[in-house]
Structures are given as C-alpha cells and as structure tokens.
Amino acid sequence: MTATIAVQTNLLTKTYGTKTAVDALNLTIYEGELFALLGVNGAGKTTTIKMLSCLVAPTSGDATLLGDSIVTNPQAVKAKINVSPQETAVARNLTVRENLELIAGIYGSDLKTAREKAKEMISTFSLEEVADAKAKTLSGGMQRRLSIGMALITDPKILFLDEPTLGLDVLARRELWAAIEKLKGRITIILTTHYMEEASALSDRIGIMAKGRLKAAGTADELMQLAGTNNFEDAFVALATNTEVISR
Amino acid sequence: MNPMLVFASRNNKEIVRDRLNLMFGIGFPVVLLLLLSAIQANVPVPMFEINQLTPGIAVFGLSFISLFSGMLISKDRSSSFLLRLFSSPLTSTNYIMGYTVPLIPMAIGQIVVCFIVAAILGLSINLHILMTILVLLPTVILFIGIGLLAGSLLSDKQVSGVCGALLTNLSAWLSNTWFDVRLVGGWFEKLAYALPFARAVEAGRAALAGDYAAIFPHLWIVIGYAVIVMLVAILVFRRRMNGDQA
Numbered sequence: 001m002t003a004t005i006a007v008q009t010n011l012l013t014k015t016y017g018t019k020t021a022v023d024a025l026n027l028t029i030y031e032g033e034l035f036a037l038l039g040v041n042g043a044g045k046t047t048t049i050k051m052l053s054c055l056v057a058p059t060s061g062d063a064t065l066l067g068d069s070i071v072t073n074p075q076a077v078k079a080k081i082n083v084s085p086q087e088t089a090v091a092r093n094l095t096v097r098e099n100l101e102l103i104a105g106i107y108g109s110d111l112k113t114a115r116e117k118a119k120e121m122i123s124t125f126s127l128e129e130v131a132d133a134k135a136k137t138l139s140g141g142m143q144r145r146l147s148i149g150m151a152l153i154t155d156p157k158i159l160f161l162d163e164p165t166l167g168l169d170v171l172a173r174r175e176l177w178a179a180i181e182k183l184k185g186r187i188t189i190i191l192t193t194h195y196m197e198e199a200s201a202l203s204d205r206i207g208i209m210a211k212g213r214l215k216a217a218g219t220a221d222e223l224m225q226l227a228g229t230n231n232f233e234d235a236f237v238a239l240a241t242n243t244e245v246i247s248r
Numbered sequence: 249m250n251p252m253l254v255f256a257s258r259n260n261k262e263i264v265r266d267r268l269n270l271m272f273g274i275g276f277p278v279v280l281l282l283l284l285s286a287i288q289a290n291v292p293v294p295m296f297e298i299n300q301l302t303p304g305i306a307v308f309g310l311s312f313i314s315l316f317s318g319m320l321i322s323k324d325r326s327s328s329f330l331l332r333l334f335s336s337p338l339t340s341t342n343y344i345m346g347y348t349v350p351l352i353p354m355a356i357g358q359i360v361v362c363f364i365v366a367a368i369l370g371l372s373i374n375l376h377i378l379m380t381i382l383v384l385l386p387t388v389i390l391f392i393g394i395g396l397l398a399g400s401l402l403s404d405k406q407v408s409g410v411c412g413a414l415l416t417n418l419s420a421w422l423s424n425t426w427f428d429v430r431l432v433g434g435w436f437e438k439l440a441y442a443l444p445f446a447r448a449v450e451a452g453r454a455a456l457a458g459d460y461a462a463i464f465p466h467l468w469i470v471i472g473y474a475v476i477v478m479l480v481a482i483l484v485f486r487r488r489m490n491g492d493q494a
Contacts, residue, residue: 053335057490075337083335087328091258093265098258105254106336114249134265150332 003030006158006188007052011061014047014212021047023212024061029205031066031157034180034189036199038236039209045192046086048209049160052190053083066157079107082156086163086192088143089150092136096127096146099135100153107154121149125179141172145179152183159183161191165198177202200232210240251338255346263316263354273316274358277309278365285369295428302366303380303452304425306359307387307445311411311419313355314395317347318407321399325488340486347399348392355388356381380455383463386474387448393478400485419445444473 007029054074104114227235288296454462
C-alpha cells in the first residue's frame with residue numbers, strides 16, 4: 001500500500017535580502033506521520049513552518065499540502081492546517097474555555113459545537129481544573145497545552161508545532177510529550193525542535209536542517225547509520241556540520 | 249458564528265477586562281472635566297465654560313482609545329497570537345473590522361460619560377448633544393486608526409510611549425481645549441489648525457452650540473485625516489499580514 005503524501009515541497013526557498021533562510025528545500029511528509037525538523041537556532045526550521053502554514057510567502061519554489069499549493073491556493077491550505085507558534089500564543093485575558101471557543105468560532109463552528117469541542121480539548125489536555133481561569137494565570141506548561149489544544153480544536157489535517165517545549169521544565173516537557181504522543185497517527189504533525197531527545201523520542205522521521213538546507217532525513221536509526229555513529233547526538237552533529245547534502 | 253464577530257467579541261473582552269486601562273481611560277477625562285470646571289467656578293475663564301470644555305475633553309479622552317487598540321494589536325503581535333490567527337482563514341477585512349468594531353461603542357460610551365458628567369455640571373441637555381456625538385464620530389474613527397497603525401508598527405512599549413504620552417499630549421496641547429492656540433499664534437497656531445485635534449474640538453463646539461454651519465470646514469479636515477490614517481493603517485496591517493514579520 002502506498003502512503004498518501006501530506007506535504008511535498010519543491011525547491012522551497014526563502015531569502016531575506018542577501019540572507020537565505022531556507023535554501024531549495026525538497027521534502028516529503030506522509031499522512032499520519034510525526035515529522036520533526038531538527039536544527040540549531042537559525043537553521044531555517046521556523047521559516048519553513050511559516051511558509052508551509054502560509055504565514056510567509058516563499059521567494060521561489062512551492063509546496064503542496066494535501067494537494068493544495070501554498071502559493072496559488074493558500075486559503076484552501078489554511079482551512080486544512082493549524083499552527084501552535086513558538087511563543088505561547090493565547091489570548092491572555094480570556095479563560096481557557098473562551099480561548100478554545102474563540103478559535104473554534106473563528107474556523108466557523110457554531111456556538112454549540114464550539115462549546116462541545118472546547119470541552120473535549122479541555123479533557124484531552126487535562127485542563128479541567130483551570131478551564132475557567134484566565135490564560136495569563138496559567139503556568140508555562142499549561143499555556144503550551146492550551147496553545148496546542150487551540151490548534152487542534154479545528155480538527156486540522158496537518159498540525160504544525162513550532163518548538164512546542166521550548167523553555168519548559170522537564171516535568172512540563174514530559175507532560176506535553178505525552179499529549180503529543182496521543183495524537184500520533186491521527187493527524188500529520190510537523191514539529192520543529194532543537195532538542196535531540198525530543199526529536200528521537202516523538203518522531204516517526206526526522207529532517208536535519210542546517211543553514212537553511214535539509215541535510216538528511218530518515219528515522220533516528222537511519223540517521224545514525226548514515227552518519228556512522230552509535231548515538232543520535234553524534235549523528236546530528238556529523239550530519240548538521242557536513243557541508244554536503246547527504247540524503248533527502 | 250460570524251468569524252469577524254467572534255474575533256471582535258474577543259477583542260472587546262480583552263479591553264474591558266483590563267480594568268486599570270479602562271478606569272484610566274474613562275476616569276481621567278472625567279477628573280479633568282471636574283477639575284477644570286472647578287477652576288472655572290473660582291476664576292471664570294471663557295474657555296473652561298462647560299459648553300466649550302466638554303467637546304475638548306471628549307476629543308482628548310479618545311486618545312485613550314488609540315492606546316487601547318494600539319496596545320491590544322502590538323501585544324497580539326508580540327505574543328504570536330496574531331501569527332496564530334494569520335494562519336486561520338480570517339481575511340484582512342475580518343481582522344480590521346474585528347479590531348475596529350468593538351472600539352466604536354466603547355468610544356461613544358466614553359463621549360456619553362463625558363456629556364453625562366457635563367450635564368451634572370450644568371450643561372443644558374438638548375438635541376445638540378446628539379449632534380455633537382455624531383460630529384465626533386469621524387474623530388472616533390481617526391483615533392481608532394491611529395491605534396491600529398501604531399499597533400501594527402510598534403512594540404507594546406513603544407505604543408505606550410507614542411499613544412500614551414505623545415498622542416495624549418498632542419491632542420491636549422494642540423486641541424484648543426486647555427488654552428487658546430491663537431494666543432500663542434505663529435507656527436504653533438498654524439500647526440494646531442493643520443492637525444485634526446483642534447478641528448475636531450471646533451466642530452464639536454459648533455455642533456453643541458447649534459451653529460451647524462460652523463461645523464465645516466473643520467469636520468471635513470477631520471474626515472480627511474480619518475480616511476487617510478485608516479487607509480494607511482489598513483495598508484500597513486495588510487503588509488504585516490502578508491509580509492515577513494508579523
């Protein structure tokens with residue numbers, strides 16, 4: 001059986017003046033896969049996510065998300081995706097429940113459906129105790145869980161998680177991992193991270209980015225094999241610092 | 249649910265729930281009205297007569313509306329909340345209307361509060377008050393546009409400086425409310441009448457006096473500024489939306 005392609009990029013490029021943030025990216029991500037884009041700061045991960053989620057127009061190249069082009073049909077793409085940005089993007093003076101209902105409403109749910117979906121997300125992300133607390137009063141970990149819940153409430157086919165655990169303590173990170181684990185297989189998830197452990201623990205496949213280029217892509221085992229190392233961190237260093245593109 | 253109304257409702261909640269801002273925005277103009285009326289009671293100054301003072305204070309109070317809208321948008325930008333929404337199917341019109349619509353009743357409410365306090369202080373209640381509120385509507389749009397523009401361009405700290413300090417001072421000093429700019433004369437008077445604040449106050453005073461012919465040309469100038477500022481704000485916001493930095 002052939003897996004359905006969820007995301008296909010074709011020489012996707014973004015430049016800012018003379019700086020190339022993403023350089024001719026060719027990437028294929030399959031439906032239901034959890035794909036991690038791993039790289040150090042400035043590798044081009046967030047710019048890639050921004051292009052794929054139609055927040056930033058590519059300078060050249062294109063990408064199709066479940067058949068729709070981000071260049072020629074961004075509105076159709078936007079209807080299928082959702083994003084949990086790097087910073088905790090919640091409405092601070094709204095309660096957890098109101099934040100969830102807000103996003104459901106913006107994506108066209110009626111009030112009754114929005115309430116039902118909000119209730120479901122509150123349960124999925126264990127936010128019952130703080131459901132009626134203002135978002136600004138929540139801990140960092142809870143805000144991130146809410147942020148992902150806000151991205152999921154619209155039933156996206158593709159979910160982008162940009163550095164979902166950045167700045168969280170170990171316990172909050174593990175809780176969030178557990179929440180992300182539950183989503184695996186149900187939808188296509190593309191997450192960016194610079195934590196090796198996170199990429200290898202959560203992902204089906206990992207793409208290593210450095211200086212705007214995709215250096216290699218594969219499972220954690222495949223990448224270690226490719227780099228000829230026994231641990232993933234060494235493999236990442238070897239692949240990220242290699243001047244050639246090893247595998248796509 | 250209409251997505252624009254859902255977004256507008258959120259914006260309304262964000263502003264109304266920020267009690268300190270709200271109290272300051274409504275309370276400060278009222279305190280000024282009471283204070284200047286007290287001065288007028290002790291040392292009569294024609295400019296501080298309640299029918300002259302009220303439109304001026306109402307216009308000054310609207311500078312807080314710019315502060316509210318500017319702060320909300322810049323905070324939404326800095327927290328990436330706007331980035332999240334930009335990946336949603338909301339259109340640029342939805343955003344601009346969503347930020348603008350909740351501020352209109354808020355601004356009108358602020359003007360009405362000013363007139364209620366003025367009525368308590370002796371302003372005669374008549375239909376001219378309604379006309380004055382109508383005449384001040386383009387000023388409402390102007391100040392909302394300034395907030396939208398500032399919020400799209402600046403950080404929340406910069407908005408607080410530009411709208412909270414600079415704009416409130418400009419709309420006070422150059423509005424012909426606190427002192428007669430003609431007494432200063434020269435470039436200061438020219439500047440005051442080249443900007444929309446004194447024009448808005450003059451139009452409001454004319455409406456309140458029932459001298460409807462005298463509303464113009466002041467109102468045209470205010471409308472001109474409101475249209476230009478709103479258009480520039482929309483262009484800048486759309487550029488942010490489609491651009492490389494939200």
